Amino acid sequence: MLIPPVEAQIRVNHNYNQVPSAPLPITAYLGVYVPSGPLEHSLELLHISNVSNVMVLDSGRSVLNFVGIEEENGGTTHIFRMMPWPGEAFGPASSSCSKTQMSDWYELLKFDIRTADSKATSISFDYVFGNKWLRT
DSSP states (O other): OOOOOOHHHHHHHHTTSOOEEEEEEOOGEEEEEEEEEGGGGOOEEEEEHHHHHHHHTTTEEEEEEEEEEETTTTTTEEEEEEETTTTOOOSTTTTOOOOOOOOOOOOEEEEEEOOOOOEEEEETTSSSSSSEEEEE
């Protein structure tokens, strides 16, 4: 039997390093994002961090898997799918990923890339329409 943190790390490296790589280095997405928009007072800060070369949304401990790129209005959007932390996807103790009205844990997270240094400037979700999180 492995120690739980070691087992979780092995699962992360095994399961999530097999997805396509994001076009930018992980550091381009990392940081703290502050809510902005009509619901900003009821939304929390978002922290994107690096756990052994895997991007993690600290709110809900969601692993971010790269999905694709959208080009529109002179900017680029990098799309990631929020995936449950290994071993926590189901059951009464689960705490991974965003839980929406429909309990869908596989939401899309969109990074807006509009800077000369190719760093994300904001994040948006399809299910929180009209609100963004701005990088600090």
